[in-house]
Amino acid sequence: MKVVFNSFGGRYNDNPRAVYEALVARGAEMDAVWLARPELRGDFPAGVSTVETWGPDARAAVESADVIVSNDGISREWDKDPATTYLQTWHGTPLKRLHRDAVWAPEGRLELVMRDVARWDVLLSPNAASTPHLRSAFGFTGPVHETGYPRNDVLNAPDRDARRARVRAELGIADGVTAVLYAPTWRDDLVLSDDGPKHTFPVDLGDLARGLGADSVLLVRLHAMVSDRLVVQGPAPLVDVSRYPDISELYLAADVLVTDYSSTMFDFAVTGKPIVHFTYDLEHYRDDLRGFYFDLAEIAPGPLLTTSEQVLAAIAGLRERPWEPTERYERFQDTFCSLEDGAATERVLQLLFPPDGRPAARGALPANDEPRR
Structure with missing residues (x-):
C-alpha cells in the first residue's frame, strides 16, 4: 500500500503526522512518502521518506498512490488515479468563512481550490458544528x-x-x-496583495513580552502562510516558535493562549487552559475581509480585547486566582471539543486503514454527518 502524506505544503506536522505515526506504531505494511519543502527536510525524522514539493517526484508520488492523506489542498497540476483514495483532513474548526463562503478572495484562487476539491474522496470534520460549513465552503458532496x-x-x-x-x-x-x-491568524489582504508587507503586528512584540513580567515568556507562533516571510524579533522574554514542528506540543507547553480569529482557539480549549482574544481589527476582519460562521462575541471562550494594555491586564488577572473554566468556556468545549477525546486517530484508522492493511474501498465510505436526533 503506497501512502502519500502532505501537510501545509511540505511540513511534518498536524493531522497527517498523527495518522502517519499511528500507522508506523501499528506496524502497517506501507510504502509511505511525504511531500517536503527542501528547507524543512531537517524537521522530518530520520528514516522518513520524502520527495520535494513540487518537483517531478512529487507528482509521480501522488499519481501512483493508493491513499493520499493531506490537511490542505494539493493544487498543482496532477492527475488522480480513479483507484486512489484521497483523504482530506483539513486543518481547523472554521470560525472565519472559507473559500466559496469568504467575503473576499483574489481572482483565480477559488478555481485552484475547487480543482483540488474535485479529487477528494473523504473529508474529516472535527465536530458536528463544523460539518455544514465545511461542506458549504468547499462544495463537497462526498x-x-x-x-x-x-x-x-x-x-x-x-x-x-x-x-x-x-x-x-x-x-x-x-x-x-x-x-x-x-498565535494570530493571517490577513488575506496582506498575504495575497501584490506589494506591501505580508504581515503586520498591532503592537511591538518586545514591549508586549516585557509587559508580561519577569516570570513570563511570550511564545510567538505565526501562521504557516506567513511564517517564512518575516522574522519575529524582540528581546527576552520573547521566543519565536513559528518553526517549531508541531503546534500541538506548544499547546501543552503554554499556560495561556492569546489569539484572534484563529482556529487555535478550538484546539487549545481541549486543554481547559485560559484563552484571551486580541481582536484589534474585528470589524474589518469580520465585515470586509472574511466573515464568520459563528458570532464570536457570543461563543468566544475568553474576553475580546482591542489593546495590548487590556491583554496584559487580563493575563495579570489570571495570576490572582487559580484558573477555572467558566460556564461560557465549558459551553464552547461542549460545542466544539466533544470529539477531542484522544481517540480521533484510531477512528480515522478504522475508517480508512482497517486491520487487514488494505484501504477501504471508496464506495464503502458513507458519510456520518446526517442530522443528529
Missing part, C-alpha cells in the same frame, strides 16, 4: 466523517505531562514561568 482531529490526541495522551516538561525544557522555560502563546 462522505464527511466527524472524527475529531488526530493532531489533538496528544492533548489527552497519558504522556501529556511528560511532553509538556520536555517541550518547555527544549524552549528554555523554567518551572514556575508562565508561558503565553501568541
Whole structure:
C-alpha cells in the first residue's frame, strides 16, 4: 500500500503526522512518502521518506498512490488515479468563512481550490458544528466523517505531562514561568496583495513580552502562510516558535493562549487552559475581509480585547486566582471539543486503514454527518 502524506505544503506536522505515526506504531505494511519543502527536510525524522514539493517526484508520488492523506489542498497540476483514495483532513474548526463562503478572495484562487476539491474522496470534520460549513465552503458532496482531529490526541495522551516538561525544557522555560502563546491568524489582504508587507503586528512584540513580567515568556507562533516571510524579533522574554514542528506540543507547553480569529482557539480549549482574544481589527476582519460562521462575541471562550494594555491586564488577572473554566468556556468545549477525546486517530484508522492493511474501498465510505436526533 503506497501512502502519500502532505501537510501545509511540505511540513511534518498536524493531522497527517498523527495518522502517519499511528500507522508506523501499528506496524502497517506501507510504502509511505511525504511531500517536503527542501528547507524543512531537517524537521522530518530520520528514516522518513520524502520527495520535494513540487518537483517531478512529487507528482509521480501522488499519481501512483493508493491513499493520499493531506490537511490542505494539493493544487498543482496532477492527475488522480480513479483507484486512489484521497483523504482530506483539513486543518481547523472554521470560525472565519472559507473559500466559496469568504467575503473576499483574489481572482483565480477559488478555481485552484475547487480543482483540488474535485479529487477528494473523504473529508474529516472535527465536530458536528463544523460539518455544514465545511461542506458549504468547499462544495463537497462526498462522505464527511466527524472524527475529531488526530493532531489533538496528544492533548489527552497519558504522556501529556511528560511532553509538556520536555517541550518547555527544549524552549528554555523554567518551572514556575508562565508561558503565553501568541498565535494570530493571517490577513488575506496582506498575504495575497501584490506589494506591501505580508504581515503586520498591532503592537511591538518586545514591549508586549516585557509587559508580561519577569516570570513570563511570550511564545510567538505565526501562521504557516506567513511564517517564512518575516522574522519575529524582540528581546527576552520573547521566543519565536513559528518553526517549531508541531503546534500541538506548544499547546501543552503554554499556560495561556492569546489569539484572534484563529482556529487555535478550538484546539487549545481541549486543554481547559485560559484563552484571551486580541481582536484589534474585528470589524474589518469580520465585515470586509472574511466573515464568520459563528458570532464570536457570543461563543468566544475568553474576553475580546482591542489593546495590548487590556491583554496584559487580563493575563495579570489570571495570576490572582487559580484558573477555572467558566460556564461560557465549558459551553464552547461542549460545542466544539466533544470529539477531542484522544481517540480521533484510531477512528480515522478504522475508517480508512482497517486491520487487514488494505484501504477501504471508496464506495464503502458513507458519510456520518446526517442530522443528529
